[in-house]
Amino acid sequence: MVKNIFLIVLCLCATQLLGQDKWSLQQCIDYALEHNIQIKQSELDAQSADINLFGSRMRSLPDMNANVSFNTSKGRSIDPFTNTIIDQGINSQNASINASVPIFNGFEIRNSVKRDQKNLLASTYDLQSTQNDVILNVVTFYTNILFNMELLETAQLRLGTTQSQQNRVDKQVEIGALPMADLLQIRQQMANDELEVIRAENNLELSKLQLKQALQIPGDVEFEIEIPTLPEPEEEVLIENSSQVYLYALQNQPVIKAARARTESAMYGVGVARSNYFPSLSLNAALSTAYSSAAPDVFPVLGSENQVITQQIGFVQLPDDSQYPVFAEREVPSEFTENTYWNQLDFNQRQFVGLSLNIPIFNKFQVKNNVEQAILTQKNTEYQLINAKNQLQQTIEQAYLDVKSAAKAYSALENSLEAAQLSFDNAEQRLQLGATDAVEYTQIKNDYERVRSDLVRAKYDYIFKLKVLDFYQGKPLNF
Structure with a gap:
């Protein structure tokens, strides 16, 4: 019941938000960054790393603890007041406050602080990397919506053109200028175009659903996006090679920064493990007192x-x-x-100050094993950094090649569309004059519409892959 109420409230709130304006790409990105669960989990990881760093820093402060005990005994025992053996029942109480300050511990605290600083830095970069992944997903789904909207518009225009041709052929069949077979051919094409419109509508709804799911918005909520004015992509905007992109990404991508920070953290982790080879020195102090029911009447x-x-x-x-x-x-x-409770506590006070030196001699090779494990962890993080660099380079090289291929495909389809347009215009005129039949016209029209659809697909494919390349160059991902 509570879950259903929560879903209803969520839907109402989302409906109120979505019903106001169409969503721009930046609004989608901002909303996803605020509500994405993976981002919230990364934020918790960063907060946990910050807490660990705070704990490491506070270890240089004194430890202070208080202790109070109450005891009762019968028979022969030692009088806690006089330390003599007596044979009577005694009620006693002990209280103390102890403090200890680390003076030297083999630089373990210093290395722990630096290690946790690097861990916090790595968690922060992980958060940025998660945010970047979310942004790329939003851009992908947003671009898919634009792509499917244009495909739907193209399918609707194609259906309208076929409808006009059907009306024209219908009249020509009535007056005997064209055979009935041409009308049947146009009607078949009409049915195919209607099916393409339905498919385009379904694809558009699916792409909207994918974006809503990425934003974690209920699927039954009305959702519309802004249609930005997209400039025609130009192949000349490409840089000469992918090395420039890689060099920039190598210094700025958070996934690389996180791997570097973890490598440095592991290096300080080796120092933490080695600190147990050294002696540790601490300053200790204590204040204690006691009460005994066997104390004399006066003192x-x-x-x-x-x-x-x-x-x-x-x-x-x-x-x-x-x-x-x-x-x-x-x-x-x-x-x-007189022997009152408070007077006795005051009389039995004891203060203590001293230095404590702990010298490790033999610890069953535990320190040695911990140091070796820390060294292996450091080497593993170094390999992880190398792997992250290699993956980044391969991804950028692939993205750069994809952009070049998409640019060539887009340019070729532009030329193909121009030729297909001329052929279609010629076929349309010939159909009106009765110089061609509906079969030939339909074939030429289908070829033209296929090229138009391919050009739309190539255009958005090129735009999106350019955005991916822009992402690795640190450029904003807005249209």
């Missing part, structure tokens, strides 16, 4: 001065069997405080 006040007192420490046995007391001086605190 010295922290910071109070000691005082000297004379205290009896025993007796000396005299010859007459009498005892003589013995006294000694000792230092004792001058102030005491």
Whole structure:
């Protein structure tokens, strides 16, 4: 139920959007870039890489943790206040705050930051590459719509011409100027032309559906595009060779930039793995305290001065069997405080600061294996970069050859159309004068219409392949 409601709302919103204006190519591109799922996934990958980079940078900050524990015991145990063995029930509590700051760890943090910076850069270029793929798809489907619209217009004009010829032949058959076979031939051609119109309409609807699917718009929504004024393509606009295009694309195509960034990231990954060969040094600090229910009723006040007192420490046995007391001086605190919870926590405070040095000696060859794996990863990314360059070069060479072939085909069909036009005009005049039959006329007309359709197809094929070549040269893909 919820899914159906969502689809209805989506259709209504899309209908409202599409019902306002016809869509230009730029509007289609902008809409696809905003709503395409693959682009959104690439954006999430870039955000994830950014989070990883933030985490690597923050590793140079101190670690700080607090710990609190509550304990109860019965029987013989160690009094946490006096560290003596007692035989009674004790309730105790411990609390501490610990901090550790890395000072040196074999440049592991620095290499991790640089590695994640390159990963973020690669994710950003991947996003741009995905956007470029979406743009090319939109341009392809948009061009297909224009192509099929012109084919439909050509089919409709052809049907109109056949209709006029049928009316003319029908009148000539009525007066006996032409045989009935010519009328039947024209009627057959009329049926074929009607079928071609239906096919052209279906192809146009299919191309619109493909573009709507690329834009992720429901298929039952009305959708129309703007018809731009397309200049006739000229073969002279071609550059001399594909090397110029490749050199530009090599420096600017995001797929190459992403491969380079991943190669550099893998290089820093080797540094991260090798950092475990080095000692690590960190600064540690802690603050702790404790509470014990077995503590005495009073204990010295922290910071109070000691005082000297004379205290009896025993007796000396005299010859007459009498005892003589013995006294000694000792230092004792001058102030005491009651054993309250907070006073005891304050009294039991302990501060600690120290350096910790960790020296790796033997780790079951784990570091060695990690370094070798990182080196293999680096070599693999280098091969991936080489492969990406080769694929880019092959794609551009193929695109350049396709443009040259399309240009030659377009030029040849222009010349062929001119000859077919003259032949068709001549056949039409001869048919009107009764100098030819409908069979010959239909054959010449079909040849002419075939050349016209081929020229339309060659024109849009040439335009699209030029746009593909423009894409690798960094030119905008608008018409």
